[in-house]
Amino acid sequence: MATIYSEIKNPRGRVSRKLFLKRRLASTGLFEAAWQEITDDVKSWGSISKSIDSVRYSRVRFSDVAITLGNDNGYYNPEEDENSFWYGYASQQRSLIKIEAGFIAQTLGSNGIYTNTTLPADPTVFIGVVQGDISISDSNEIALPVKPLLQVFRDFSTRNLSGLTTTGMTAAQFITCLRDQTDGAGAFIFRPFFGDTTTYWDYTSSSIVYKDVSSNYQSAQPTDTTTALEQNDFLEMNVWDVVERLAEAENQIPYITRDGKFKFVSRSANTSTSQFGFFGRG
Amino acid sequence: MELLKPNFIDPDINFVVNSATLVADYVMNPDPTFQYVSEGFNNDLTTVSMRINFLETLTVSRIGLIGINLKDFTIFYNGATANTFALTSTGATMASSWTANSETGMFLYCTPVACTSVTIDMKKTITANSEKAIGYFVLSQERLSFDRIPAAKNYSPIVNTEEVVHRLSDGNTRIQRISDKWSFDIKLEYISEAMRNSLKTIYDLHDGHIFVPFGTSTSWDKVMAPVVWPSPFNFFRFSDNAVGAGFEGSISLLETTP
Numbered sequence: 001m002a003t004i005y006s007e008i009k010n011p012r013g014r015v016s017r018k019l020f021l022k023r024r025l026a027s028t029g030l031f032e033a034a035w036q037e038i039t040d041d042v043k044s045w046g047s048i049s050k051s052i053d054s055v056r057y058s059r060v061r062f063s064d065v066a067i068t069l070g071n072d073n074g075y076y077n078p079e080e081d082e083n084s085f086w087y088g089y090a091s092q093q094r095s096l097i098k099i100e101a102g103f104i105a106q107t108l109g110s111n112g113i114y115t116n117t118t119l120p121a122d123p124t125v126f127i128g129v130v131q132g133d134i135s136i137s138d139s140n141e142i143a144l145p146v147k148p149l150l151q152v153f154r155d156f157s158t159r160n161l162s163g164l165t166t167t168g169m170t171a172a173q174f175i176t177c178l179r180d181q182t183d184g185a186g187a188f189i190f191r192p193f194f195g196d197t198t199t200y201w202d203y204t205s206s207s208i209v210y211k212d213v214s215s216n217y218q219s220a221q222p223t224d225t226t227t228a229l230e231q232n233d234f235l236e237m238n239v240w241d242v243v244e245r246l247a248e249a250e251n252q253i254p255y256i257t258r259d260g261k262f263k264f265v266s267r268s269a270n271t272s273t274s275q276f277g278f279f280g281r282g
Numbered sequence: 283m284e285l286l287k288p289n290f291i292d293p294d295i296n297f298v299v300n301s302a303t304l305v306a307d308y309v310m311n312p313d314p315t316f317q318y319v320s321e322g323f324n325n326d327l328t329t330v331s332m333r334i335n336f337l338e339t340l341t342v343s344r345i346g347l348i349g350i351n352l353k354d355f356t357i358f359y360n361g362a363t364a365n366t367f368a369l370t371s372t373g374a375t376m377a378s379s380w381t382a383n384s385e386t387g388m389f390l391y392c393t394p395v396a397c398t399s400v401t402i403d404m405k406k407t408i409t410a411n412s413e414k415a416i417g418y419f420v421l422s423q424e425r426l427s428f429d430r431i432p433a434a435k436n437y438s439p440i441v442n443t444e445e446v447v448h449r450l451s452d453g454n455t456r457i458q459r460i461s462d463k464w465s466f467d468i469k470l471e472y473i474s475e476a477m478r479n480s481l482k483t484i485y486d487l488h489d490g491h492i493f494v495p496f497g498t499s500t501s502w503d504k505v506m507a508p509v510v511w512p513s514p515f516n517f518f519r520f521s522d523n524a525v526g527a528g529f530e531g532s533i534s535l536l537e538t539t540p
Contacts, residue, residue: 015446015458040539106315111412112351112386114315 002105004119005275013103016118017045019067020098024090030192031096036085041075043141044068048099048126057267058247060255062148065128067097069142076134076142092130096193097146098260099126127260129193149256152193153178153240161239164215171205171246174213175264178239194262203264205250213242283431283468285484286422286492289508289540290340290400299332301414306332310540312507313461314349314387314417323414326354326406330414333361333401334421341423342367343394345378346494348387348504349417354406355380359397367392369499384408387417387504389497394423420506422492426484428470429477431495436469439495439505463537464507466493471521471530478517478529485515490538509535 007013019042020035046066053059069076074083079091086092102123107115129152132145158164163177179201181189194200212234234242247254247264254264289310297306301320308318309332320330345357345367357378358365367378370391378390386408400421404414431437444460470477484491493509496502517531 011455012457012459015460017460108315111407111409111415112349113319113413113415114317114349114417116316 002107002117002119004103007103007105007119009276010103014106016100016102016104016123017042018100018123019045020100021085022096022098023086024095026088026090029090029187031196032089035098038069038075038085041069041071042067043070045099056244056248058244058253060253062150062256064148065099065126065146067144067146069144071136071140071142076144077136078134092134094152095130097126097128097130097144098124101125122259124259126258127256149193149260150240152190153243154238156189156239157235158237158239158242159235164213166214166216168209168211169213170207170209171250171252171264172203174210174242174246175201175203175205175262178243179262194256194260200261202261204266205246205252205264208250210246210249213246283428284344284424284494284497285426286344286420286494287425288422288490289492290336290342290421290423291334291419292540295337296335297332298335299330301330309416309419312418312464312537312540314504317349317415317417318419320404320414323404324411326411330404331401332404332416333399335399336397339396339398340421341394341396342400342421343392343424344420344422344492344494344497345390345392346388346418346420346422346492346497346506347390347416348506349415350386350388351407351409351412351415352404353380353383353408355383356403356405357400358403359395359400361399361401363403365395365397367395369393381406385500385502387502388499389494389502389506390499391497418506420492425487425491426480429474430470432468432470436471437495438467440465440467464493464505464509464535465537466495466507466509466535467532468535469530469532470517472528473517473521473530474528478531481517481531481533482515485511491535493535507535507537508540510538511535 018037018039020037022031022035024031044067048065049063051061053061071077074081075085077084079086079089081087100123103119105117105119109115128146128148130144131147131151134145135143161177161181163181169177178190179198183189212232214232214234216232243254243264251267252264253267256262291310293307293310297303299306301323302318305318308316323330342359356363357367359367367390369376369378370393378392407414441462442465443462446458448456450456490508490510492506494506496505511533513532513534517529519530521527521530
């Protein structure tokens with residue numbers, strides 16, 4: 001039986017790449033339920049990269065990805081064009097994009113049926129949001145700018161958060177505040193980008209209360225009253241910068257998994273044994 | 283050797299199938315390793331019925347099936363089981379209904395029928411009580427039948443593989459294969475003016491085609507692909523100094539989106 005390990009070792013394995021899209025409903029702004037596959041229109045996949053800052057270990061960097069799509073049929077025109085995929089939906093901006101890449105293990109059974117096993121079972125490698133100018137070239141190609149999911153945090157200032165206290169928060173309380181953040185209509189702001197479920201939010205923290213994480217713009221002031229007052233930096237930051245700072249203080253690491261789950265977890269080393277045996281003359 | 287109209291089964295048409303609806307469109311994929319496979323119909327007493335509704339009345343005269351495991355099945359039009367297609371090719375049957383098929387692929391020539399839907403009823407499988415499977419299903423109409431086949435050296439069917447080749451520093455090679463696509467190079471010599479004009483008519487359509495080099499209902503090589511003809515049209519060239527010798531030229535066909 002094929003496994004991900006046997007496929008990795010296969011010297012001529014079959015692989016696939018797929019591109020999916022989720023539009024936002026015009027009525028609610030929420031994402032449609034099903035992913036729409038648009039692989040056939042891809043001309044260039046661009047590239048994605050992830051890296052960890054060598055100095056500030058709590059910083060995980062995720063690259064943007066620029067995907068070039070053929071637009072001969074007008075599917076990627078602006079939403080007011082009736083040929084557009086987005087016709088009848090909300091704007092193209094902030095649509096969700098998913099890239100899958102993995103192996104396909106194929107076996108032909110004696111009953112004449114091919115079994116195609118996708119490995120890994122969930123081959124998602126990237127989920128991001130469409131954000132930025134969408135240009136159409138003279139060869140009718142679309143350059144779709146896609147940013148990593150954490151962009152939704154970068155675009156949100158802490159001073160716009162509701163639910164902050166004047167006495168500070170633990171890291172976990174702050175992330176809960178993000179998870180449950182709603183807009184004026186009571187709709188969740190961040191949660192729809194993360195599976196629209198609380199189970200995609202994995203975080204723990206110590207019980208340390210960070211008094212800076214506060215709606216009080218003077219909360220960070222020292223008790224020494226002779227020091228000049230300064231405004232709390234927290235309210236000048238975007239949400240993701242705060243998450244990174246909290247992770248640094250907590251010795252945790254914040255990142256978003258390849259399948260779009262928010263993580264704020266321990267930096268514990270991976271101690272599991274390698275699935276592969278290494279041999280050679282050395 | 284024939285060029286047909288693009289598959290009448292396209293993404294815009296409506297499938298009606300009583301099992302595994304989500305993978306019904308796999309029958310459009312020329313890669314037969316990705317099949318439509320029924321779910322929960324692995325019993326020869328059950329029938330999977332797939333109906334393909336056209337957006338307009340279309341004339342069907344060619345039917346291609348690849349990657350099937352069907353023993354007992356019927357293909358009919360306009361929703362009436364009695365409306366089987368009359369087959370004009372030599373085969374095991376004269377109507378598009380089989381009770382003991384053992385072929386995993388077949389290409390059928392039938393009397394043209396103008397219809398609005400085609401249905402395939404899948405009853406029994408070659409290996410009894412298996413799920414019903416179809417790899418690639420083509421419904422089409424002949425555009426051009428070549429009046430002769432090219433010489434062996436003038437016909438080159440090639441499977442081109444889209445793959446990523448990793449050449450390692452020790453000389454080893456590892457490959458990740460994405461997909462296989464057909465290409466066909468055909469050179470025709472000494473063809474008649476009528477054949478040349480027919481080719482020009484096809485070329486001037488600037489449309490996709492289905493190419494079937496050697497279709498047959500039994501022991502078929504299962505070579506059939508949606509193609510485009512990208513090269514220039516060069517059949518106005520004479521084959522010899524005598525005008526009456528006819529014309530020659532070449533056709534390059536590349537697999538396209540189904």
